[in-house]
Amino acid sequence: MSTSDSRQRRKQARPAELMAAALDHFVQRGFAATRLEDVATQAGVSKGTLYLYFGSKEMLFKAVIQQGILPALEEGETLLSQHQGDARSLLQALVLRWWAMVGSTPLGGIPKLMIAEAGNFPEVAQYYYEQVIVRIRSLLRRVLQRGIEAGEFRPLDMESCIDVILAPPLMLAIWRYSLVPQGCGKQDPETYLNTHLELLLNGLSVRE
Amino acid sequence: MSTSDSRQRRKQARPAELMAAALDHFVQRGFAATRLEDVATQAGVSKGTLYLYFGSKEMLFKAVIQQGILPALEEGETLLSQHQGDARSLLQALVLRWWAMVGSTPLGGIPKLMIAEAGNFPEVAQYYYEQVIVRIRSLLRRVLQRGIEAGEFRPLDMESCIDVILAPPLMLAIWRYSLVPQGCGKQDPETYLNTHLELLLNGLSVRE
DNA sequence: CAAAACTGACTGACCGGTCAGTAATGTAGC
DNA sequence: GCTACATTACTGACCGGTCAGTCAGTTTTG
Known part of the structure; x- marks a missing residue:
């Protein structure tokens, strides 16, 4: 069982997980008040990884x-x-x-x-x-x-x-x-x- | 005629003017994305003046x-x-x-x-x-x-x-x-x- | 060991909040 | 009316914290 283990390289699942986390935060806090670090953390990655998949906020x-x-x-x-x-x-x-x-x-x-x-x-x-x-x-x-x-x-x-x-x-x-x-x-x-x-x-x- | 001239001291009219400007910006941009300097400017005063009438954003x-x-x-x-x-x-x-x-x-x-x-x-x-x-x-x-x-x-x-x-x-x-x-x-x-x-x-x- | 995925310390811009200083108004004495 | 001084509304440069975005380095995988 390793589906949602941390520290795994799962290139193809990342975008969807990041977007789901981002939707959560955007809806709750609004765009400006959402910190990308929080989004990344909730998706189980670091802020740097987010920028591998999305060019900007x-x-x-x-x-x-x-x-x-x-x-x-x-x-x-x-x-x-x-x-x-x-x-x-x-x-x-x-x-x-x-x-x-x-x-x-x-x-x-x-x-x-x-x-x-x-x-x-x-x-x-x-x-x-x-x-x-x-x-x-x-x-x-x-x-x-x-x-x-x-x-x-x-x-x-x-x-x-x-x-x-x-x-x-x-x-x-x-x-x-x-x-x-x-x-x-x-x-x-x-x-x-x-x-x-x-x-x-x-x-x-x-x-x- | 001097009602809405600039550089006048109009203590009692300020709060309402500031709130009207703030409502404008908050509604258009959201709370976090609104800059108090813009609100103050639209109300015809400086940012410092805003803080004479309201303790914080x-x-x-x-x-x-x-x-x-x-x-x-x-x-x-x-x-x-x-x-x-x-x-x-x-x-x-x-x-x-x-x-x-x-x-x-x-x-x-x-x-x-x-x-x-x-x-x-x-x-x-x-x-x-x-x-x-x-x-x-x-x-x-x-x-x-x-x-x-x-x-x-x-x-x-x-x-x-x-x-x-x-x-x-x-x-x-x-x-x-x-x-x-x-x-x-x-x-x-x-x-x-x-x-x-x-x-x-x-x-x-x-x-x- | 090479390539790909990932990390997190760092940077620079931006903005909320402060405060020493300025200008307008009030007032007292002449 | 004019001058001197006090008061108070107002200004804007500055400070410090925060966060989007970067990148040199680390870890995982083939």
Whole structure:
């Protein structure tokens, strides 16, 4: 057994371990307040080793953001293309899948991180906007379109609806990485998401 | 005319000017990345002067948070106690009033700031939670209670409902101080809030 | 023993915080 | 009104600690 022993040379596992540690610290402390020595220590290496794999603190930040979110996005897009039932259940499935894959994992800290650091990294913000936000919104737009065409949903202002759908799950994730760790209570995430969906689907539905 | 001339001694106006400048920088850059020299310069004084009014960077931070939010909160509480009509219109009035007094002003950056820095300032987070979040939630709880008792609203899980009501306006404010300044588009805030209220009130309503 | 992975002491820039000094304002005496 | 002195708001050069980034040297591996 030597998988996570110290003082081993494991070139290929280092980047992922360093990025995981960096995400932890960035989310908890912010970019500027994070010390690379701490990140390296948590990943089980020295600061010098970090610089063998990432050219600078900023490059580490970009890497953390970029490879943290793309997998989950692709999952969502295949979910949309394969789904057979009505738009209601598709919307529900997307939200709950997001929670399982992103919201409830360390990746759930990325929205908070991106929001906090957008001002300091305009190019990363731009990248995140185009590669993540635009794609998520387009995904939800297609779901709403499907629901409206099938007569399930009322034809409200679509762009606003998308944001209203997104806000509560995002706030849930942000909350978990900001005030909850300081002991400011939050009830069960599942109950919260279910109430959101209940309220949302009821609000969207055509009255019979 | 000498009100905002430089090199004047204006002891009593300094604290407010310094806090306004500090809020600007903290919201845009984050606490750690904000340089006090920049804050002082923007307020039209030198760094030394800042230290005549605030004992340290952290005390400046606390002052910015504390006196930024309490006035608006009191306004909301008097609105609740004086309102006469149904719960629907009260909820609507509260949201729109918040937008006018907080969301659309520089104070709207405080939620973003608090979220980003909660990990670095547990005591401030605690204070913010108890003095702001708990009070806002209790305010909304009373509104929902009133609506349920009057037969206007369905009796869903109250605590979750409160958070679902809060999330979209909060995200709107957060958005304005994170990605929008980087040129990532957002449509009209009023349209967004109205859709939120429409969706929400429809979702809450008892079906006849 | 050669190459590759890794280390940690070191450097230099940066910034929070200090304080001796400066300039504006107030005031008293003429 | 003017001058002399006291008070107080304000300044900015400086100090010391911190940390991103470097690199000469050490350890592991083939």
